[in-house]
Amino acid sequence: MAATTSMVTSLTFTIPSLGFRLPTRSYPCVKPQRRFVRKAASNVITATYELKAPPYPLNALEPHMSRETLEYHWGKHHRTYVENLNKQVVGTDLEGLSLEDIIIVTYNKGDILPAFNNAAQAWNHDFFWESMKPGGGGKPSGDLLDLIERDFGSFERFIEEFKSAAATQFGSGWAWLAYKANRLDVENAVNPWPSEKDKKLVIVKSPNAMNPLVWDYFPLLTIDVWEHAYYLDFQNQRPDYISVFMEKLVSWETVNTRLEKAKARAAEREMEEERRRKEEEEGKPTNEEDDDDDLEIEFLEEKRP
Amino acid sequence: MALRSLATRKTLTLALKSTRLAQSRALQTFSLPDLPYDYGALEPAISGEIMQLHHQKHHQTYITNYNKALEQLHDAIQKGDSSTVVKLQSAIKFNGGGHINHSIFWKNLAPISEGGGEPPHGSLGWAIDTNFGSLESLIQKMNAEGAALQGSGWVWLGLDKELKKLVVETTTNQDPLVTNGPNLVPLLGIDVWEHAYYLQYKNVRPDYLKNVWKVINWKYASEVYEKESA
Numbered sequence: 001m002a003a004t005t006s007m008v009t010s011l012t013f014t015i016p017s018l019g020f021r022l023p024t025r026s027y028p029c030v031k032p033q034r035r036f037v038r039k040a041a042s043n044v045i046t047a048t049y050e051l052k053a054p055p056y057p058l059n060a061l062e063p064h065m066s067r068e069t070l071e072y073h074w075g076k077h078h079r080t081y082v083e084n085l086n087k088q089v090v091g092t093d094l095e096g097l098s099l100e101d102i103i104i105v106t107y108n109k110g111d112i113l114p115a116f117n118n119a120a121q122a123w124n125h126d127f128f129w130e131s132m133k134p135g136g137g138g139k140p141s142g143d144l145l146d147l148i149e150r151d152f153g154s155f156e157r158f159i160e161e162f163k164s165a166a167a168t169q170f171g172s173g174w175a176w177l178a179y180k181a182n183r184l185d186v187e188n189a190v191n192p193w194p195s196e197k198d199k200k201l202v203i204v205k206s207p208n209a210m211n212p213l214v215w216d217y218f219p220l221l222t223i224d225v226w227e228h229a230y231y232l233d234f235q236n237q238r239p240d241y242i243s244v245f246m247e248k249l250v251s252w253e254t255v256n257t258r259l260e261k262a263k264a265r266a267a268e269r270e271m272e273e274e275r276r277r278k279e280e281e282e283g284k285p286t287n288e289e290d291d292d293d294d295l296e297i298e299f300l301e302e303k304r305p
Numbered sequence: 306m307a308l309r310s311l312a313t314r315k316t317l318t319l320a321l322k323s324t325r326l327a328q329s330r331a332l333q334t335f336s337l338p339d340l341p342y343d344y345g346a347l348e349p350a351i352s353g354e355i356m357q358l359h360h361q362k363h364h365q366t367y368i369t370n371y372n373k374a375l376e377q378l379h380d381a382i383q384k385g386d387s388s389t390v391v392k393l394q395s396a397i398k399f400n401g402g403g404h405i406n407h408s409i410f411w412k413n414l415a416p417i418s419e420g421g422g423e424p425p426h427g428s429l430g431w432a433i434d435t436n437f438g439s440l441e442s443l444i445q446k447m448n449a450e451g452a453a454l455q456g457s458g459w460v461w462l463g464l465d466k467e468l469k470k471l472v473v474e475t476t477t478n479q480d481p482l483v484t485n486g487p488n489l490v491p492l493l494g495i496d497v498w499e500h501a502y503y504l505q506y507k508n509v510r511p512d513y514l515k516n517v518w519k520v521i522n523w524k525y526a527s528e529v530y531e532k533e534s535a
Binding site: 080170171172232 | 362363395399455456457458478479498499500504507508
């Protein structure tokens with residue numbers, strides 16, 4: 001399965017044959033991409049979600065996060081989300097969609113559908129393992145540090161705010177650093193905000209399985225603050241867990257890579273919107289329907305051997 | 306003579322005023338209730354390690370933060386600072402709810418030697434059979450709802466005082482049962498936050514739910530039921 005390290009490349013869109021159509025325009029990052037796994041000795045293409053291993057051995061984060069925690073957290077909790085998701089998706093319209101698409105669809109504008117919890121948690125945990133590395137922590141550099149200093153005042157202020165969000169997410173949930181580039185949807189009007197105001201870093205917290213994808217943000221970093229994430233190592237001391245995470249575990253390289261991709265996608269979207277706006281101004285009929293058909297045809301052609 | 310001069314109207318009014326002020330300033334603070342049993346007394350259903358952490362750390366923290374929030378609320382009310390009053394509501398619900406719920410929880414549990422696990426007799430036993438068919442079926446229902454609860458929360462056996470029937474409810478985070486309905490009285494609550502079972506049962510919440518019934522104190526639930534349904 002394609003790597004889920006970056007949300008940019010892993011979004012796909014509708015499977016034409018199922019007649020279940022996703023409005024491609026509304027998703028933050030859409031690139032047609034095959035997400036099918038061809039089963040051996042079968043002409044039936046089905047997609048199943050696999051439990052990806054963290055990018056390091058389960059004991060590699062010791063002593064900051066114990067092997068025992070990884071064994072349970074990844075080996076039991078994360079695995080269960082993936083297994084249950086597969087059971088929920090098989091034989092439904094959701095089958096074959098990428099994880100990100102399932103999340104958006106089942107979020108259903110807040111009226112969440114049954115597969116949301118498992119899909120979002122499967123995605124969140126992949127994202128979480130990849131947010132950490134052995135020998136992590138320290139300070140970011142380059143563009144990322146510049147943006148942090150611009151949007152939070154200083155790296156120290158950012159750390160304070162992130163830790164506070166993680167500590168005050170009551171009950172189960174997550175805290176996130178995200179890149180916010182969703183522009184104000186003003187239909188026929190011009191976006192009143194200059195584009196610089198849109199592209200900023202934000203810290204958000206979310207309950208249970210929620211994640212910033214549903215708000216059209218680009219997640220860059222996350223910390224799991226469900227009790228199962230820290231109870232074996234820290235018991236009730238969530239603030240200690242958060243500090244250790246920031247100081248010893250965060251993979252700033254990964255965050256940086258994600259930021260570059262987020263910026264690239266935001267720029268692409270901007271150009272897309274500019275192009276469409278120009279077309280509308282010039283009185284051309286919008287080609288939305290045609291475009292989707294074209295993409296569908298491409299897809300079908302790809303499928304034929 | 307001295308008494309007469311003391312008791313002039315002016316001094317009396319002043320005295321009354323300052324008493325009223327003192328009363329409005331007096332803020333009740335809450336403290337951690339003692340457990341009516343040792344930390345290890347509920348083993349093997351719930352480990353002593355969990356009971357100690359749960360009581361001394363988690364419940365204590367809710368109380369500490371509840372007291373702090375109440376003090377801030379008190380100040381804000383006196384100053385007429387409405388936005389602070391409203392802002393504090395979630396802290397009060399989280400922490401006050403945590404205090405309420407855990408205070409009930411400790412009474413819902415008892416060592417086996419003191420009746421923990423003994424099925425309810427009398428009017429509660431009868432009401433359970435009427436409302437759910439049998440005790441087993443009630444337990445099955447509560448376990449199913451407790452296991453299915455996403456994230457953190459509680460599963461309750463409650464009495465709906467208005468409809469005069471027993472209900473099984475779940476609440477999220479530390480919301481007390483009354484947030485599901487003003488006529489609901491908690492008889493029995495089971496904490497399904499991970500901190501309630503993780504060190505012992507890890508991710509297998511259903512095992513915790515299966516075993517906790519061995520130490521459920523039906524005597525307390527019966528007492529509450531009899532009092533509230535009178």
